[in-house]
Amino acid sequence: MNEPLDDAATYSPRKYRTPDGAPADIVIFTITSQARNTVKKSLPTRQLEVLLIERKGWPFAGQWALPGGFSKDTETIIESAKRELQEETGVEDVHIEYLNVYSEPGRDPRGWIISHAFVALVHENYLAGRRAADDAADVRLFPVEEALAMNLAFDHNLILQDALNRIRHQMLTTTIAREFLPEEFTIGELYQVIEAVVPEFVERNFIRKITSTQSRKGIIEEVRDSRGELKMSNRYSQRAAQLYRFTDFLPQLSIYS
């Protein structure tokens, strides 16, 4: 411990160097849907995308980076992340969680800057306004694989990879799929969202696992209308599909169960 031992009256700020800033950087993921050009109704193709901004000034001018900004002494770091998310996308009250701290000396040429990365999951509808201005803008959605292949500013390639690993794991072990879906969705949509994030996901008897396996039953529930009739949707298919919604239930996973 290298803390001074004096009391409040005699306490003086330490003579050691202090950090030059503690910013929050945000990895904003969304899943875009692209209707396929078939004559008949069909499922859209879905793709996991990440929001990047083009840097204007030094350092890394001209390169793409994660949105972010310095935190203030009047807010927690998650509050600054939420503020930044609001400024960048206009959305509030979406899923945002802390990812990791990045403190490698020299990671930022401006000084000793310790960055805190967050992951935000945003439904594509919330970003609809931004998308319109796509090509010209300095704020854009990139498919994740494409973004990873770019040379991003700072250590943002690393942060993005960490964020991707995190949501891939969470997609299978938690109900974050709900963040990319409307309140009521079909089994087909849910399956596509999982696939968009975890391409290797394959589960032939998906509907049975999720609806009638004892240990999993209750993660999602059927939606009924005011008369108690099962509510269906045919937005993506000829044959109407049952609508479901997530409940608050999350099964406890265990390797020893």
Place this chain on the structure above:
Amino acid sequence: MNEPLDDAATYSPRKYRTPDGAPADIVIFTITSQARNTVKKSLPTRQLEVLLIERKGWPFAGQWALPGGFSKDTETIIESAKRELQEETGVEDVHIEYLNVYSEPGRDPRGWIISHAFVALVHENYLAGRRAADDAADVRLFPVEEALAMNLAFDHNLILQDALNRIRHQMLTTTIAREFLPEEFTIGELYQVIEAVVPEFVERNFIRKITSTQSRKGIIEEVRDSRGELKMSNRYSQRAAQLYRFTDFLPQLSIYS
């Protein structure tokens, strides 16, 4: 983004307030064994404990706190955590992982101090030296429940609770149990370690689940001696028990599997 737009030559440190420090605090868990006073060999009682230090100076003088120290600009925060762990316990190369950041304004009366909490899991043997001096010392192991009931310095009650939640979850979903066990252990010991961290854990057919269930088979493997004979131990029982070791296998858990 409130970053300056100038280039490197004209860049000047921002006029905003910068943090007064970015310490690493470490929640060091161990599981102690206490032999029971029975005439015959029997399993020890095991308890999850956390290492705390008594603060000497302002602020929170006289209160117990998590060990920690300020990070330097020449190291990553995890490196400062490892350095601190080495100073406090003398151990290196143990399991240590990042927990969370604590940045509530006012959490530290010394200024704007953003703390990074880590969780370290240490085998009790490594702490054996410290334990001898227990009662008189200003560094002590406390049973976790007892520590949570104390009034710890700073926001360390919160950090400790977060750390406990984290390892409870990890104990069931990863193989961190290995950090509290010798290289070779019996099923009974493993079961006790899980119980010490997750008291509500009950699994009547434990040995069968862990050794012969298809999806779990391979997490641990039987130990054999140089002649290929199964290696047994009777340190805790009359009847010798098979020794096992962890492998590198970790099953993928999924709520959709």
Place this chain on the structure above:
DNA sequence: GGAATAGTGTCTCTCAGACATTATGTC
């Protein structure tokens, strides 16, 4: 033989995984 721990036998009901089959509505 009693105590303490280690490990097996056995039974029932559910689930996993594979794959074929039926259902519904559009063009």
Place this chain on the structure above:
DNA sequence: GACATAATGTCTGAGAGACACTATTCC
């Protein structure tokens, strides 16, 4: 009738959960 998606039928082998039972060694 071809197509696209939704959903069920059916079969086999594996696993979950419960609990009685045997095994080993020390005292």
